[in-house]
Amino acid sequence: MNFGGFPFGDIPGFGGMPGGMPGGMPGMGRGPKKSDNEKYYKMLGVERTATQEELKKAHRRCAMKHHPDKGGDAETFRNINEAYDVLKDPKKREIYDQYGEDAIKEGMADGPGPGGGMQDIFDMMSGGRGGRRERKGDNVVHKLKVTLEECYNGSIRKLQLTRRMKCEKCAGTGTKSGRSSTCQQCHGQGVVLQMRQLGPGMVTQMQTACPSCGGSGESVSRADMCEGCNGKKLKPEKKVFEVPVDKGHMTGQKVVLKGEAGYSDPTALPGDIVFTIEQKEHAMFTRKMNDLFYEKEITLAEALCGCKFTIPHLDGRHLLIETKPGEVIKPGEYKAITDEGMPIHGNSFERGSMYVQFKVKFPESVTPDMITSLKSVLPSPDTSGRPMVTEDAEEVTLREVDVDAEIKAARASRGRRGGGSSSMASDDDDSDDDDPRRGGGGQRVQCAQQ
Secondary structure, three states: OOOOOOOOHOOOOOOOOOOOOOOOOOOOOOOOOOOOOOOOHHHOOOOOOOOHHHHHHHHHHHHHHHHHOOOOOOOOOOOOOOHHHHHHHHHHHHHHHHOOOHHHHHHHHHHOOOOOOHHHHHHHHHHOOOOOOOOEOOOEEEEEOHHHHHHHEEEEEEEEEEEEOOOOOOOOOOEEOOOOOOOOOOOOEEEEEEEEEEEEOEEEEEEEEEEOOOOOOOOOOOOHOOOOOOOOOOOEEEEEEEEEEEOOOOOOEEEEEEEOOOOOOOOOOOEEEEEEEEOOOOOOEEEEOHHHHHHEEEEHHHHOOOEEEEEEEOOOOOEEOOOOOOOOOOOEEEEEEEEOOEEEEEEEEEOEEEEEEEEEEEOOOOHHHHHHHHHOOOOOOOOOOOOOOOOOOOOOOOOOOOHHHHHHHHHHHHHHOHHHHOOOOOOOOHHHOOHHOOOOOOOOOOOOOO
């Protein structure tokens, strides 16, 4: 074979340098040294022949037993997760079974795979091992609505979905014999050309799926047709999936079940099921990223003299909150509780903060006796910075008002009077000139056209 003068003699490991072909270049000709490939299975307590379902159940059992929140050892918990991350991935598991733990830690699972030699060079030249990639079927996307409690504690959701799988009776061939013939109408192309008249003297060609074979390009005789799928190769199947909701998951994040969507095409690989997390609103807490916000209404007396209450947390605990005596709580003030927010996704040992906002409820009215008592104990108002009250000051009356309702009424009134651009103003327009709290009349300027 002629390689066009490629200087193999100058490359270490190809005869021109010491070492020869076997082992001159790293990763060429010889695989990595085999190391322990039993450890991960022993950690999860399963056999080497364990299925993915058995691995998943074993991981869940071990993780619950050794979780640090339940008194387990953090290092053991991390090792269990590491073992499961390797064994649940078919590619990593194959490399681990063949070469052991060292190959995984050296990043072999992220490279082109074991083997080496001339094949690796040809793979790089041709765009990957095996040349063409196999086609993959369509992914199926679902929204997964979860509670804030599930995002805090983590959970496993069980969902039943229907997918199309290859007929077991005919192994996806559609025939009893396992053979099919080329469709005579489309000659195996799966599509046919049809003429369509658009108008007088105007004709166009359209490409459509072959009506005889349904676009498969194959024909099945009635005598040889599989009775299990009626020659369609695929059959609907219902399956219950276990969808993990991790601690710290938030709206928009995705959970992917690879290869579980079934077949959209018998000749392609099955697609993935993609679940998009959508967190429901919570009755007590508001979530912002990894922080939780909680509103607490207290009385004026509690704001001035101190208060004591509990907050029911998302994991069933109750947090005791107590303000210090003499500490005055201002309306709308926030207090923070460190490490009581949401777990951080991917690192559930770290958490955000919980913020408590105090809403001070004032009394509806006070009696004259209460006024006298309050004046005797509360500090006198500081009037040094106020304008002097003069004899010619005009007395006005304060009235109770719903500001938002009054703003809308004022807009509607201006719209009826002026029309035009005023009537088109949105109810959500928060411009300053429409707000009676800003003062002024909210005057607008319009152009007069001659």
